[in-house]
Amino acid sequence: MYDFVGLGILIALILLSGGLAWWAWRARRLWMRLLGGIPATLLACTLLAAFGLALVGYQKVNRVYPNPVPDVQVELTPERIARGEKFARTCAGCHAPNSQFPMVGSNFIAEGPPLGTLWAPNLTMAQLRDWSDGELIRAIREGIGRDGRSLMIMPSDAFRNLSDEDVQALVAYLRNQPAVEPPSPPRQINVVGAFMLGALIPDAFFTAQPALAGPVEAPPAGRTPEYGRYLSSLGCQHCHGADFQGLPHTNEPPGGPSLRAAAQNYSEAQFVAMLRTGTRLDGSRLSAEMPWPDLEKFSDDDFAAMYLYFRALK
Ligand code: HEC
Numbered sequence: 001m002y003d004f005v006g007l008g009i010l011i012a013l014i015l016l017s018g019g020l021a022w023w024a025w026r027a028r029r030l031w032m033r034l035l036g037g038i039p040a041t042l043l044a045c046t047l048l049a050a051f052g053l054a055l056v057g058y059q060k061v062n063r064v065y066p067n068p069v070p071d072v073q074v075e076l077t078p079e080r081i082a083r084g085e086k087f088a089r090t091c092a093g094c095h096a097p098n099s100q101f102p103m104v105g106s107n108f109i110a111e112g113p114p115l116g117t118l119w120a121p122n123l124t125m126a127q128l129r130d131w132s133d134g135e136l137i138r139a140i141r142e143g144i145g146r147d148g149r150s151l152m153i154m155p156s157d158a159f160r161n162l163s164d165e166d167v168q169a170l171v172a173y174l175r176n177q178p179a180v181e182p183p184s185p186p187r188q189i190n191v192v193g194a195f196m197l198g199a200l201i202p203d204a205f206f207t208a209q210p211a212l213a214g215p216v217e218a219p220p221a222g223r224t225p226e227y228g229r230y231l232s233s234l235g236c237q238h239c240h241g242a243d244f245q246g247l248p249h250t251n252e253p254p255g256g257p258s259l260r261a262a263a264q265n266y267s268e269a270q271f272v273a274m275l276r277t278g279t280r281l282d283g284s285r286l287s288a289e290m291p292w293p294d295l296e297k298f299s300d301d302d303f304a305a306m307y308l309y310f311r312a313l314k
């Protein structure tokens with residue numbers, strides 16, 4: 001869980017620059033003291049601060065949360081498995097290359113600065129075989145890994161809204177998929193990554209949620225604004241804003257336009273067709289940033305329900 005090599009190198013560099021500073025300050029000539037002592041002292045202090053921040057980062061990474069594992073055994077019924085696919089489709093954007101099933105995992109720090117190893121892991125039984133249903137449900141809705149530590153990036157703040165019945169359907173679907181080897185490598189944050197987590201990256205990067213105390217129920221499925229509100233709480237808000245008024249497009253994830261406005265500008269049929277086909281009324285295509293293909297298993301009634309909800313928001 002710690003990058004001992006990286007931390008060791010950092011300690012060695014601190015000692016080296018500290019020793020250099022000590023040696024320079026004791027030099028007899030003034031110019032050696034100033035030219036050697038000042039930069040070496042600054043360097044030693046900077047490295048020491050970086051070391052401290054890396055420890056803060058590791059403290060966040062390694063914090064164990066007390067959320068209990070739900071005591072649930074999911075019965076695999078054909079009805080559940082079929083319904084679970086609707087939600088599983090929305091996981092593939094992160095857990096599979098090119099958003100395609102099977103979800104064999106995808107490397108989250110393949111590009112960019114070398115911060116360690118972080119995969120959105122393989123979600124087939126090659127990885128999840130030994131997980132209990134309760135552990136899976138806790139990971140999905142509360143953002144906590146099997147070891148009790150917070151997952152990173154995983155959007156559990158939205159999946160938290162999944163009802164007990166729907167999260168069980170999702171687990172049933174995952175359980176029913178064939179194992180596809182290999183499992184993904186475990187998370188390993190190196191000293192640079194730990195420093196970034198300690199110094200820069202907001203804590204929202206860690207997705208642990210408070211434990212769910214009571215049962216979570218969804219309104220009955222159907223073309224109602226209540227059901228639309230439920231469905232849109234499962235992730236649309238990340239890009240379209242908590243109140244669906246839209247977010248600046250510069251955001252990460254990419255902000256999308258106001259869905260309240262879209263519901264005023266389009267008819268129900270047009271709105272449904274847009275999410276079904278990815279094509280607007282004027283023939284323009286939604287950009288690939290809008291994950292409409294992940295909504296493939298949503299029914300027309302599901303889309304209509306969301307439309308009715310956004311429209312009722314004004
Ligand atoms: C925005 C990207 C994203 C989406 C969408 C997403 N995940 Fe994740 N998920 C991750 C990342 C990244 C991790 C690894 C986190 C870590 O190791 O700190 C993860 C971890 C997990 C884990 C823990 C696996 C393990 O071996 O530790 C499970 C289980 C999981 N996700 C299930 C799901 C399910 C089910 C869905 C869909 C309902 C989903 N995820 C959607 C990014 C995502």
Ligand code: HEC
Nearest residue numbers: 235236239253254255256257262285286287289290291306
């Ligand atoms: C990863 C970010 C992301 C998520 C999650 C997301 N969207 Fe979008 N959405 C976008 C972006 C970006 C656009 C703008 C696409 C474009 O300009 O081509 C968009 C466009 C749209 C549009 C077209 C609006 C218009 O006026 O043209 C609709 C409708 C829409 N999204 C609905 C949804 C719904 C419903 C959900 C949840 C099920 C959702 N989106 C989830 C990013 C997202």
